[in-house]
Amino acid sequence: MFSGLREKVGQVLVPGDEFSLEVQETLSLTEPLKPEKVLLGPGLKRRGDRKLLVVKSGVLRHKQPHVFWVENHQRRYVPAKGETIIGIITVKSGDVFKLDFGGSEQASLSYLAFEGATKRNRPNVQVGDLVFAQFIVANQHMEPELVCVDSAGRANGLGVFGAGGLLFSVSLGLVRRLLRPRSDVLSDLQKLFPCELVVGMNGRLW
Amino acid sequence: MSDSKLSKNLLRMKFMQRGLDAETRKQLEEDERRIISDEHWYLDLPELRARENLILEEQSLVSCEDLKYGRFSFKGFNPEVEKLMVTMNPKEEEEERQEEEVSRMQTDVTDEEMALRYESLVGSMRKKFTRKKNQASEEGDTERVSLKRDQASEEGDTERVSRKRDQASEEGDTKRVFLKPQD
Numbered sequence: 001m002f003s004g005l006r007e008k009v010g011q012v013l014v015p016g017d018e019f020s021l022e023v024q025e026t027l028s029l030t031e032p033l034k035p036e037k038v039l040l041g042p043g044l045k046r047r048g049d050r051k052l053l054v055v056k057s058g059v060l061r062h063k064q065p066h067v068f069w070v071e072n073h074q075r076r077y078v079p080a081k082g083e084t085i086i087g088i089i090t091v092k093s094g095d096v097f098k099l100d101f102g103g104s105e106q107a108s109l110s111y112l113a114f115e116g117a118t119k120r121n122r123p124n125v126q127v128g129d130l131v132f133a134q135f136i137v138a139n140q141h142m143e144p145e146l147v148c149v150d151s152a153g154r155a156n157g158l159g160v161f162g163a164g165g166l167l168f169s170v171s172l173g174l175v176r177r178l179l180r181p182r183s184d185v186l187s188d189l190q191k192l193f194p195c196e197l198v199v200g201m202n203g204r205l206w
Numbered sequence: 207m208s209d210s211k212l213s214k215n216l217l218r219m220k221f222m223q224r225g226l227d228a229e230t231r232k233q234l235e236e237d238e239r240r241i242i243s244d245e246h247w248y249l250d251l252p253e254l255r256a257r258e259n260l261i262l263e264e265q266s267l268v269s270c271e272d273l274k275y276g277r278f279s280f281k282g283f284n285p286e287v288e289k290l291m292v293t294m295n296p297k298e299e300e301e302e303r304q305e306e307e308v309s310r311m312q313t314d315v316t317d318e319e320m321a322l323r324y325e326s327l328v329g330s331m332r333k334k335f336t337r338k339k340n341q342a343s344e345e346g347d348t349e350r351v352s353l354k355r356d357q358a359s360e361e362g363d364t365e366r367v368s369r370k371r372d373q374a375s376e377e378g379d380t381k382r383v384f385l386k387p388q389d
C-alpha cells in the first residue's frame with residue numbers, strides 16, 4: 001500500500017513531494033484485506049485521506065513495521081509533547097516559573113510539578129538554574145508547559161541538576177546521534193574519564 | 207365529586223392512583239412517556255460513521271528512533287544517575303533472555319541432581335528406622351529387604367505406626383524400612 005514510500009527510503013526528499021497511498025491493485029483471495037496503518041514522524045504530514053506531503057528536506061528513514069520520518073539538519077528546536085529538555089529559569093513569579101528552552105516563547109513550569117512539592121513545601125529553585133524537564137503541553141496554539149515529575153509523581157531524574165559544569169548548544173542531529181540505542185559517539189565518550197552528561201532534546205548538552 | 211372536575215395533575219398523584227387498576231395505571235404512564243419523548247429534538251441527518259484513519263501523525267522523534275534517556279553518568283561519577291540509566295532505558299531483548307537463563311540455572315535443581323539426592327536420601331532414611339540390633343545386618347542385606355518388601359509393603363506402614371511388641375519376632379523377616387515409591 002505504501003510501496004511508493006518504501007522505495008524512497010534512504011533517498012533525499014524535498015518539501016512539496018507528495019505520495020499517494022493507493023489501494024492494492026491485486027487482492028489476494030486467501031488473506032483477509034487489512035488496511036495497513038502508517039505512522040508518520042516529523043517531516044511528513046497527512047493531506048486529505050490518502051495523501052502524504054513532505055514538509056522538511058532530508059533523508060527518508062523507515063522503521064519496522066510502518067514508521068516513516070524525514071531526518072534533516074536543524075538547530076532550532078520545536079517543542080513536542082513528551083520530550084525531555086534542558087531549560088534555564090528566567091522568571092520566578094508567584095506559582096509559576098518561566099523557562100527558556102530555545103524555542104519561540106518561554107515555557108511555564110508550575111512549582112507543584114516537582115517531586116514532593118506542596119504549597120507549604122516549595123522546591124528550591126532559583127533564577128538561572130538548569131532544569132531537566134518534560135513537556136506535557138506542546139503545540140502551536142498554546143504556551144508550552146513543562147513538568148519535572150512523571151505521571152506517577154516520581155522525579156525519575158527530572159528536576160534541577162548540577163552546579164558547575166558547562167552548557168553547550170549543538171544541532172538536533174548530534175543529540176539524536178548521542179541518544180541512539182547503539183551510539184558510537186556515546187561509547188567512545190564512556191571510555192574517556194568519569195563524568196556526567198545530560199542531553200536535552202532542544203539541542204543543549206551539559 | 208365527579209372525575210371531570212378534578213384536574214389531570216391531581217389525578218396523577220400517588221394517593222389518587224391507589225384505587226386505579228393496573229391497566230389504567232399503565233395507560234397513564236404510557237401517555238406521559240409519549241409526551242416526554244415527543245418533546246425531544248432529533249437531527250434529521252443520515253447516519254455518519256467516522257472512518258478509521260489509516261495515517262497517524264507523530265511529532266516526537268523519541269518513539270521513531272527509540273532514543274534513550276537523556277541523563278548519563280560514566281565510570282560511576284554519579285551513582286544515582288547510573289541507577290536511573292538502568293531503570294529508565296528499555297532493556298534489550300537479548301540481555302533479558304540471558305539474564306533469565308542464568309537465574310533459572312542457579313535456582314532450579316536439575317533432574318540428575320534430584321535423582322542422586324533421592325538415592326542417598328533413601329539409604330539414610332532406611333537407617334533411621336532400623337533398630338540397633340539390626341544395624342549390623344542391615345548394611346549387607348539390601349537384597350533380602352527388597353524381596354521382603356513386596357510381601358510386606360502393605361503391612362509395613364501399619365506395623366511401623368502401631369509398633370506392636372508381638373511383631374518383634376517378625377522384625378527379622380519384614381524389616382521396617384523406608385519404602386521407595388513403587389511404580
